[in-house]
């Protein structure tokens with residue numbers, strides 16, 4: 240089966256240092272026979288201690304490229320599986336793709352890797368919304384492309400309004416396309432439920448319609464069609480998934496991503512009101528929320544497998560410095576910050592730690608804290624099979640992976656050169672797994 244196009248940011252560019260941008264659980268399925276899958280795992284009868292580390296794998300550029308499986312990916316997963324076809328360590332797949340179903344993505348990965356991947360191992364850009372219970376009973380406006388409504392429902396949202404619902408209820412709001420303007424003055428809608436939050440899943444079609452109606456909802460305090468004397472501020476909560484400014488498709492130049500849509504929304508709101516658009520949460524790589532959720536799912540896998548050892552280290556493997564490396568490094572800063580706070584040591588307010596803490600969501604802690612054990616670090620591993628440097632040799636010095644000069648990250652993320660500097664740079668995902676096994680004294684064969 241061909242993999243659908245996975246949204247991915249092009250290699251990030253940034254401003255000079257110091258400046259701010261303007262801006263569950265069936266694990267691997269039933270064991271497959273060694274002969275049918277050709278696993279080269281541990282010999283039968285030989286046991287190994289439970290793992291104390293886990294993997295976060297980006298998908299496009301690491302395991303697949305477009306419709307093609309990267310050969311090193313299959314080799315890597317042969318090493319990650321035992322002779323029964325069971326994973327030897329916990330693994331999650333983290334992608335900023337969103338306009339798709341998690342079950343389908345898991346099936347695509349199963350076909351690509353020759354292993355059965357569970358949907359509970361797949362984190363799409365919007366997956367952490369599953370834990371935002373405080374919004375699930377609220378009436379939310381959702382923005383994005385199909386299957387946005389189904390995804391919202393699967394995540395737990397019960398009162399969903401789509402942009403199209405809003406257009407139908409208030410036909411006088413969407414006026415850019417003259418062919419869509421009502422021919423006659425429609426009756427006024429008076430019984431529409433107040434919208435209590437806006438959830439931005441991904442880039443919509445007809446941007447002018449979505450931009451106009453979302454702004455209308457914000458300026459009317461969730462009652463579009465009404466006129467308020469003053470701008471309500473702070474506005475109703477906004478949750479946004481996938482901040483990638485651009486992504487690479489078949490075209491030679493990158494395409495607009497959801498980050499570009501957010502950029503438009505933020506700037507229209509600011510121009511109209513003089514105030515900053517605020518986010519209740521930004522979700523998807525490189526946000527801490529997404530890495531928190533990955534840690535949560537890895538700990539759930541450990542429990543289900545009966546591995547009593549605590550997870551100490553996470554290894555995040557990706558091809559995009561701005562999304563994968565930045566995100567892993569930011570989470571590593573967060574983990575250090577938490578560790579220091581717990582030790583009641585003096586924490587100096589570096590930009591990174593301030594950034595890290597600002598992305599913490601105490602309301603979500605109660606869900607994650609049911610799984611004890613402090614992860615000590617999250618190491619970033621950059622591979623050269625995707626966005627980054629795929630035509631060049633592996634640099635001897637990870638500093639050399641930092642090559643671009645314009646920051647394409649989101650407005651609310653500071654740029655710090657160290658955040659896009661990978662802990663390790665390797666040729667491909669097989670080398671990444673081998674490197675981690677060596678560092679963890681884990682058997683390769």
Ligand SMILES: [Mg+2]
Pocket residue numbers: 247297298299300301557558559625626
């Ligand atoms: Mg990628």
